[in-house]
Amino acid sequence: MIGITVLGATGSIGVSTLDVLSRHPNRYRVVALTANSRVDRLVEQCVAFRPRYAAMVDETAAEQLATRLRTLAPEVEVLAGQKGLEFVAALDEVDFVMAAIVGAAGLRPSLAAARAGKRILLANKEALVMSGALFMEEVRRNGAELLPIDSEHNAIFQCMPHDFARGLDEVGINRILLTASGGPFRNLPLSELGQVTPEQAVAHPNWSMGRKISIDSATMMNKGLEVIEACWLFGTRTDRIQVVLHPQSIIHSMVSYIDGSVVAQLGNPDMRTPIAHALAWPERIDSGVDTLDIFQVAHLDFEPPDLQRFPCLRLAGEAMDAGGTCPAVLNAANEVAVAAFLEGRVPFTAIPRSIEYTLGELPRREAADLPTIFEEDAAARRVANEWIRISYPGVL
Ligand code: NAD
Ligand code: MG
Numbered sequence: 113m114i115g116i117t118v119l120g121a122t123g124s125i126g127v128s129t130l131d132v133l134s135r136h137p138n139r140y141r142v143v144a145l146t147a148n149s150r151v152d153r154l155v156e157q158c159v160a161f162r163p164r165y166a167a168m169v170d171e172t173a174a175e176q177l178a179t180r181l182r183t184l185a186p187e188v189e190v191l192a193g194q195k196g197l198e199f200v201a202a203l204d205e206v207d208f209v210m211a212a213i214v215g216a217a218g219l220r221p222s223l224a225a226a227r228a229g230k231r232i233l234l235a236n237k238e239a240l241v242m243s244g245a246l247f248m249e250e251v252r253r254n255g256a257e258l259l260p261i262d263s264e265h266n267a268i269f270q271c272m273p274h275d276f277a278r279g280l281d282e283v284g285i286n287r288i289l290l291t292a293s294g295g296p297f298r299n300l301p302l303s304e305l306g307q308v309t310p311e312q313a314v315a316h317p318n319w320s321m322g323r324k325i326s327i328d329s330a331t332m333m334n335k336g337l338e339v340i341e342a343c344w345l346f347g348t349r350t351d352r353i354q355v356v357l358h359p360q361s362i363i364h365s366m367v368s369y370i371d372g373s374v375v376a377q378l379g380n381p382d383m384r385t386p387i388a389h390a391l392a393w394p395e396r397i398d399s400g401v402d403t404l405d406i407f408q409v410a411h412l413d414f415e416p417p418d419l420q421r422f423p424c425l426r427l428a429g430e431a432m433d434a435g436g437t438c439p440a441v442l443n444a445a446n447e448v449a450v451a452a453f454l455e456g457r458v459p460f461t462a463i464p465r466s467i468e469y470t471l472g473e474l475p476r477r478e479a480a481d482l483p484t485i486f487e488e489d490a491a492a493r494r495v496a497n498e499w500i501r502i503s504y505p506g507v508l
Contacts, residue, residue: 113141115205119197119221120212121145122153124322125235125261128383129210130157132391132399140208140391144200148217149173155180158188164205165189167196169217197221202228208391211236212261214324215447216489219243223482226250226258233390235261237341238447242440243485244344258345259390264290264338265345266386267364267377272346280348288342289366289374291358292417293318295330298359302421306461310454318361318381327450331463332417336428337446340439343432350429357415362404379404423464427471436476437488444492445470452500462503470495 116133120126126147133140144165147154151173158166158181166181166188168174174192181188191199201209201224209225210233211218218236223243225232227250234240240247251258260266268290273283280286296315297305314326321329328334339353356366364386366376379385380401388399419426424446431442449463458466473495479485 114139114207115141115143115203116208116210117144117146117200117203117206117225118142118210118212119146119201119218120148120210120214120236121157122147122150123212123214124320125212125383125387126210129212129233129387130161132384132388132397133161135398135400139397143203143206146197146200146213146221147173148213151176151180155184158185163188165191165196165200165203167191167200169194169197194220198224201225201230207231208233210261210387211239214238214322216242216444223247223250226256227254229254229256231257231259233259233261233387237262237337238443240344241337241340241443242489243479243482244340244439245479246482246485248344259393260341260345261383261386261390262338262341263381263383263386264365265342266389268342268346268367270377270389271365271367271375276346280346280352284370285367286352286370287368288346288348288353289356289368290335290338290342290353291356291361291363291365292332292335293329293359293361294357294417295332297330297421298357305421306459308460310456313453313460317359319383323454324447324450327453327463328446331424331460332422333424333428333446333450333463333467335417335422336425337443339425339428340432350432355417355425357417359413360409360411362409362412378406424467427464427467431471434476435479437474437479437485438471438476440479440485440488441471441474441492442467444489445496448493448496448500458500458504462500466496466499466503469499 142161142163145163146167149170171192178190198221201221208231211222212235215238219239222239313330361381363376366374368374382401384399385401388397431438445467449466452458470492
């Protein structure tokens with residue numbers, strides 16, 4: 113039996129992961145589940161999966177969880193606080209760690225899994241954006257395995273030869289074609305972008321996801337973060353990655369070879385496919401996803417992205433090219449701006465403006481170690497919050 117920790121079990125990816133695991137009770141055993149503060153859902157999951165540990169960051173929530181489980185599932189040990197996440201990511205009895213916490217909060221537990229030499233199923237792209245060089249080095253040094261859950265990166269992984277780590281040139285790859293749906297505002301007149309509401313922005317045409325990544329998809333910062341993620345995962349540079357708008361979300365990405373071949377991975381837009389792939393790799397298991405009906409799809413469209421409509425895509429590319437702590441600053445400023453937009457404190461179009469301002473205020477530093485990265489993350493949050501406070505006074 114393969115032991116699994118699911119970090120971020122109560123989120124969109126966490127729930128899809130448990131759905132796949134429930135189809136293979138003789139192959140995988142859930143050792144630990146974690147969540148931030150959603151007690152109800154974690155109680156249900158603990159009752160259904162009977163993990164050895166359940167960890168909650170919020171201490172009050174952890175107390176409530178412990179009280180509820182005392183009668184419902186007394187064998188589950190409840191842990192509280194940030195340290196609990198790192199503990200369950202590194203347990204001896206755990207083989208695989210699903211890293212599905214959203215945002216910078218996922219970095220420390222994901223790194224703990226890397227240091228413990230686990231197979232990491234990485235959904236938490238922000239961890240890699242913040243600390244790419246360091247993260248990849250920890251994976252290498254500790255013999256961990258890193259398998260991408262992000263549907264595009266999982267697709268690219270499936271389209272690559274097994275020895276791609278030798279270098280993309282060495283294996284005859286000239287480009288990665290990273291597909292993007294373009295989100296809900298692909299065709300909205302530019303003059304109306306300033307008035308869109310959080311509800312309109314989270315309504316993604318093809319995917320059902322958490323709120324933060326849904327806003328990132330609407331600004332296309334999600335694709336920007338994914339360009340950075342792809343650079344680290346596949347050892348390449350931004351100029352080798354072409355973002356392709358593909359509104360149907362059926363092709364999940366493509367790899368282009370020097371002999372003229374382009375290899376693509378297709379499937380219904382359902383995260384259980386990449387999750388099942390990464391869980392079973394190099395084997396295949398049932399994910400619960402319907403087989404793609406190619407006749408029903410019928411049309412596949414492609415167009416280049418519009419950087420004027422989606423300035424976040426440009427900002428992410430520039431931050432990656434600048435390197436060092438710039439991607440961590442970009443990520444932190446984006447988290448602040450997205451939260452402010454979701455709370456109705458700033459308009460949609462303020463998201464790229466606050467990020468650009470923050471990047472301009474904080475010069476590049478060498479991302480030498482974790483303390484430096486977290487210092488810059490904190491500095492970027494201060495600058496972005498201050499910009500919002502001054503630019504949108506009166507709105508709380
Ligand atoms: P979500 O908001 O639905 O769930 C987030 C999870 O993280 C929850 O379990 C929550 O309890 C936990 N969490 C939140 N804040 C935390 C904190 N401060 N400390 C500890 N835990 C915390 O998010 P999601 O859509 O499942 O996305 C998770 C990650 O996967 C993100 O990095 C996202 O970019 C990535 N991803 C998601 C999808 C998708 O389809 N949802 C696709 C590709 C990549
Ligand atoms: Mg993706």
